[in-house]
Amino acid sequence: MTINAIPPAFIFIAGGLLLPFLKVRRAKQIFQLLIPTIAFIDLLYMGQGTYWTYHFLGYELILGRVDKLSLCFGYVFVIIAFIGMIYALHVKEDGQHVAAFLYIGSTMGVVFAGDFFTLYAFWEIMAVASVFLIWYRKDRKALDAGFRYIMVHIFGGCCLLAGIIIHVADTGSIYFNLIDLTGPGSKLILLGFIINAAVPPFHAWLSDAYPEGTITGSVFLTAFTTKSAVYVLLRGFPGTEVLIWLGAIMAVYGVVFAVIENDIRRLLSYHIISQVGYMVAGVGIGTTLAMNGAAAHAFCHILYKALLFMSAGAVIYVTGRRKMTDLQGRNLYRQMPVTLILYLIGAFSISAVPLFSGFVSKTMVTAAAADTHRALVFLMLHLASIGTFFCLTLKLTNGTWFGKDTEGSGEEKIKGAREAPLNMLIAMGLAAFACVFIGVYPQVLYHILPYPVDYQPYTTHHVINAMQLLLFAAAAFWIYIDKLGGKRKITLDTDWFYRIPGRLFLSFCNKPLNKFRSDVQGLFSKDRAFVVSLSKNPFTIPSVLAESMKLKMTSAGNLERREEISVRLNKLKSVAYNEDRYRISIGWSVMGCIGFISVFAFIFFYL
Amino acid sequence: MVKILKIIFFISIGFLVLIGLFIHDAHAHFWWERIPDFDAIFGFLGCILIVFGSKALGHYWLQRNEDYYDD
Numbered sequence: 055m056t057i058n059a060i061p062p063a064f065i066f067i068a069g070g071l072l073l074p075f076l077k078v079r080r081a082k083q084i085f086q087l088l089i090p091t092i093a094f095i096d097l098l099y100m101g102q103g104t105y106w107t108y109h110f111l112g113y114e115l116i117l118g119r120v121d122k123l124s125l126c127f128g129y130v131f132v133i134i135a136f137i138g139m140i141y142a143l144h145v146k147e148d149g150q151h152v153a154a155f156l157y158i159g160s161t162m163g164v165v166f167a168g169d170f171f172t173l174y175a176f177w178e179i180m181a182v183a184s185v186f187l188i189w190y191r192k193d194r195k196a197l198d199a200g201f202r203y204i205m206v207h208i209f210g211g212c213c214l215l216a217g218i219i220i221h222v223a224d225t226g227s228i229y230f231n232l233i234d235l236t237g238p239g240s241k242l243i244l245l246g247f248i249i250n251a252a253v254p255p256f257h258a259w260l261s262d263a264y265p266e267g268t269i270t271g272s273v274f275l276t277a278f279t280t281k282s283a284v285y286v287l288l289r290g291f292p293g294t295e296v297l298i299w300l301g302a303i304m305a306v307y308g309v310v311f312a313v314i315e316n317d318i319r320r321l322l323s324y325h326i327i328s329q330v331g332y333m334v335a336g337v338g339i340g341t342t343l344a345m346n347g348a349a350a351h352a353f354c355h356i357l358y359k360a361l362l363f364m365s366a367g368a369v370i371y372v373t374g375r376r377k378m379t380d381l382q383g384r385n386l387y388r389q390m391p392v393t394l395i396l397y398l399i400g401a402f403s404i405s406a407v408p409l410f411s412g413f414v415s416k417t418m419v420t421a422a423a424a425d426t427h428r429a430l431v432f433l434m435l436h437l438a439s440i441g442t443f444f445c446l447t448l449k450l451t452n453g454t455w456f457g458k459d460t461e462g463s464g465e466e467k468i469k470g471a472r473e474a475p476l477n478m479l480i481a482m483g484l485a486a487f488a489c490v491f492i493g494v495y496p497q498v499l500y501h502i503l504p505y506p507v508d509y510q511p512y513t514t515h516h517v518i519n520a521m522q523l524l525l526f527a528a529a530a531f532w533i534y535i536d537k538l539g540g541k542r543k544i545t546l547d548t549d550w551f552y553r554i555p556g557r558l559f560l561s562f563c564n565k566p567l568n569k570f571r572s573d574v575q576g577l578f579s580k581d582r583a584f585v586v587s588l589s590k591n592p593f594t595i596p597s598v599l600a601e602s603m604k605l606k607m608t609s610a611g612n613l614e615r616r617e618e619i620s621v622r623l624n625k626l627k628s629v630a631y632n633e634d635r636y637r638i639s640i641g642w643s644v645m646g647c648i649g650f651i652s653v654f655a656f657i658f659f660y661l
Numbered sequence: 662m663v664k665i666l667k668i669i670f671f672i673s674i675g676f677l678v679l680i681g682l683f684i685h686d687a688h689a690h691f692w693w694e695r696i697p698d699f700d701a702i703f704g705f706l707g708c709i710l711i712v713f714g715s716k717a718l719g720h721y722w723l724q725r726n727e728d729y730y731d732d
Contacts, residue, residue, distance in 0.1 A: 313712055314719035424690040432691070440707040515686050519700040522681055525674045526704035534712065543724040553730060 059099040061106055061117045062128065063163035063176065065092055066135070070155025074148045083143050086151060090136035093162070097128050104168060113228045116168025123349065123504040127165045127285045130353045131158065133488070134277045134360055141364055141481035142270035153186035154274050161278040165285055169228040170218040173286070177214060177250075181207035184279060187271030188263050196266040202549065203263035206249065206256070214246025233290040244291060251283035251334060253300050254307050257327050258549035261311070264326070265319035265376070269367040272319065276326055276363050277356045284333045284352050288504075293340025298423075301335025302434040304328065309441030311547065313449070316377050316540040318366045321450060322359070325404065328438055329355050335435065336419040339426055346503045347418030353499060354403065354411035354492060361400035361485035362446070368393050368474035368482070369454060375468070378540030382452070383459025389471040392479060394455050399486040401451060403493065405443035408520055411489040414496035414511040417520075421509065440527045447524075448531045453540050460539040591631040598626050677701065 069089035076082045102125070105118030135158045142151065160183060163176030181204060188200040220239030222228050233240045252260040264275050291297060308328025315321040329351070336348030369390065370376050387394050403410040406417065416439065423432040459465065473479065492499050500507040531538070588595050601623045608615050681698040693699050 309711060310715040310718065313715040314724065427690060429691055436703065437707050437711060440704055441711045444708055444712065515684055518677060518680055518684055521673075522677050522698065522701040523704035523707075525670070525677060526701045527708035528670070529674060530705050530708035530712070534709075538712070541724070542727055543719070544727050544729060545719055546723045546725060546729075 059096050059105070061163070061166065062093045062096050062100075062132070063117070063159045063166065065089060065096060066155050066159030066162060070152045070159065073151055073155065079146075082148075082151075086139045086143065087136065089155065090132050090139060090158075093135070094129075094132045097125065097132060100125075107168075110171070113171065114169065115172050116229075117163070117172055118166050119168030120166065121504075122502070123285070123288060124165050126349050126353065126502050126504060127281065128162065129502060130356050131161055131165065131278065131281075134356050134485075135274075137360060137481050137484050138270070138273045138277070140484070141273055141367075141478055143477040144475055145268075145270055147190065149186065150190045150268060150271060153183050153190070154271065156183035157187065157274060157278060161282045164282045168230060170222065170230050171228055173230055174211075174215055174218055177246075178211050180279065180282070181211060184275060187275055188267045190271060191266060191268045199263045199266040202552070203259050205552075206259040210246050210249030210256075213242045213249065217242025217244075217246060230289065232292070235291065235294055244294070247283050247286050247290070248300070248334075250279055251287060251330055252280055252327050253304055253330075253334060254327070255548040257304070257307075258547045260327060261320055261323040261547060262549050264323040265317055269371050272367065273360050273363050276322075276359045280326060280330050281333075281352045281356055284330060284337065284348060287334065287337045288345060288348055292337055292345055294338055297338030298335050298428065298431055299338070301331045301333070301338055302431045304331030304334060305438035306434050306441070307331070309438050309445065311545060312445045313441060314541075314543075314545055316379055316542065316544075318369065318376055318378060318381075318450060318454060319363065321445060322362050322366055325362075325442060325446065326355075326359060328442060329359070329404065331438065332416055332419045332435060335431060336422060339419075339422050339428070341422050341426060342505045343418055343425065343509060344422035346500075346505050346507055346509070347415060347422055349503055350415035350418055350499055351412075354415040354489070357485050357488045357492070358400045358403035358411055361396065361482055361489060362404065364478065364482045364485065365393050365397035365400060366454075368478050371474055371478070373468050373471050377542070378450070378453035378457075379461060379542050381454050381468075382457030382539060383463075384465055384468045384471075385456070386468060386471060387455040389467065390455070390473055392473055393482070394451075396479075396482040396486045397455075398447070398451065399489055401446040403489040405447050405524065406439060406520060407443075407447075407524060408512070408517045409490070409493045411492040411499075413493060413520065414499065417511055417516060418509055436523070440523060443524050443527050444531055448528060449538055452535070452538075457539065458536070587627055590627075591629055593631065593635075594626050594629055598623065601626060674701075 066089060069085070069092075073082065073085060076085055100118070100120050102120050102122070104116055105120065106116070108115045108117070138154070139151075142154065145151065157180060160176040160179035164173055164180065167173040167176060185200050185204045185207075188196055188203060190196075217239050218228075220237070221233070221243060224237060224239055233243060235241065235244065249256045249259075260280070264272050267275050287297065305328050308324045308326070308331060312321045312324035312328065315324060333348040333351050333355070336344040336351065338344075369381070369386070372390070373381065373386070375381055399410065403412045406412040420432060420435050420439075423435060474482075496511055500509070588598060601619055605616065605619045605623065608619065610616075678698055678701055681701060686694050689695050693703075696702075
């Protein structure tokens with residue numbers, strides 16, 4: 055190796071920080087695409103091994119642990135960074151691009167971190183950078199959702215940090231590798247990881263915040279946070295029994311909530327939770343096939359989910375509408391046919407239709423569940439698969455591009471709707487190409503997986519079974535098609551537990567607690583005012599106190615005397631402090647000093 | 662157009678059911694994998710179960726008006 059590679063995290067972070075200094079728009083756009091390209095070449099130059107180790111407070115920081123597992127995630131993150139940047143080329147705000155680059159860079163840092171301190175530092179940058187991709191949407195809902203998002207992530211980060219500190223204190227090493235799930239340290243680390251992986255009940259941040267992000271920013275959001283969490287789980291906790299169940303529950307949970315969702319990007323967000331469920335279950339099963347499956351599924355998922363979010367984003371971008379109730383029955387397929395086709399490729403991929411990418415990766419996880427004889431997990435994952443096909447290929451397609459106008463608005467088409475700008479279409483085209491390419495030629499993906507692959511997705515049995523499963527789900531959909539339109543409702547999720555009680559807590563502080571404070575304050579306000587008036591002129595304090603005592607001791611009936619005292623009292627109080635009145639002349643001070651020095655000198659010299 | 666799609670759809674599900682009867686998985690892990698056309702049945706019933714299950718869950722418990730969280 056003649057050229058030394060540099061940490062890919064720094065390429066993105068430095069690129070992001072330099073971007074605002076470019077003044078010509080075209081140059082900026084070229085630069086945006088150049089950064090992921092350089093990072094990709096950098097990855098190709100990085101052989102496996104350990105790079106960039108630094109000594110810090112007696113520990114060894116490792117910025118580059120390069121093996122097949124980290125490279126697999128590194129590749130897909132760089133690819134999606136490139137595609138996402140094409141999709142975002144038309145955005146003029148530098149801030150959004152800077153946030154995206156910092157976000158991508160910190161995720162690359164997490165992937166290649168070999169120790170806990172580096173991991174934690176990049177983990178936190180990831181949370182802070184990503185929240186700006188939500189806030190840049192700039193409406194009230196986005197601001198609120200962003201605050202909830204960042205608070206959950208800060209909580210997760212605190213769990214992780216606490217876990218790391220306990221773990222390092224116990225083991226004395228900060229090296230990040232397989233972690234034994236014993237003791238509070240490892241459990242807190244696991245909790246930190248699964249909060250980022252959006253495992254229920256800690257998943258609501260995702261379905262809450264991702265639909266509120268900017269159109270281009272949400273594409274990045276879908277790719278990095280949850281998948282980097284899958285990566286760290288693969289690294290730290292393979293074969294952890296509890297993850298199998300969490301993953302299987304997650305897969306079904308996401309689908310159930312997606313079925314009743316009306317907002318198109320929120321529906322897609324619930325499917326992130328569902329799909330990450332397969333990966334988490336794969337990590338939990340922990341066999342070679344399952345781990346490969348989790349990594350492969352993360353790889354494919356990033357591509358097709360970005361494609362789905364890009365096409366949903368394109369619809370929102372040109373129509374300004376985000377709900378199926380506002381889109382169905384408007385025949386959008388006539389105005390956006392290319393977007394529809396690209397969307398369908400994404401939908402087929404996530405539904406694991408043969409020849410599309412999901413089929414070659416999702417089946418690895420289900421096959422691993424079957425191999426280890428986990429019947430219930432196998433059935434749950436299959437059920438989630440049906441639900442995914444139902445929601446994305448059938449319901450969302452119908453509700454966005456076709457469908458019946460259930461509310462009878464009489465609107466036949468959406469005015470001004472047309473295909474999305476060229477850069478968006480190119481980005482979606484690239485992602486769609488990758489989905490089909492991996493589906494048709496899975497060896498290219500299997501080649502970069504962490505372990506050697508001995509799995510054949512395209513057996514007659516697999517293909518026939520998958521087609522039966524999907525087409526009969528479609529048949530069920532067809533029967534009930536008229537009852538399945540969107541509803542103008544929102545669905546409560548576990549974010550309720552911090553949104554409503556949080557608000558109650560706030561109003562408890564504002565009303566009863568605040569009233570108590572003002573009561574207590576009122577109780578002593580007279581005395582406070584008296585002390586304040588006293589302190590205005592210290593020299594009159596004794597006489598004011600004396601007169602006040604006199605006033606108190608005089609009986610209430612003796613009006614004349616009371617009147618006399620209070621006149622005197624008011625007069626005393628009104629005397630302002632005069633700093634010159636009690637000042638002695640400078641001559642006395644000098645004389646005092648000389649006297650002191652004389653006495654001091656006498657004592658010092660003669661005694 | 663829709664009619665052609667419908668015909669293709671029905672032909673393909675009929676075809677799949679037929680093939681399913683003759684294909685046996687040599688590496689079946691679970692007893693149900695030996696039932697012919699199990700995936701077709703599971704796909705159909707599973708879809709109905711998941712749709713009506715979630716609809717019921719939403720209708721009776723989880724769904725609220727859109728301004729639920731507004732002040």
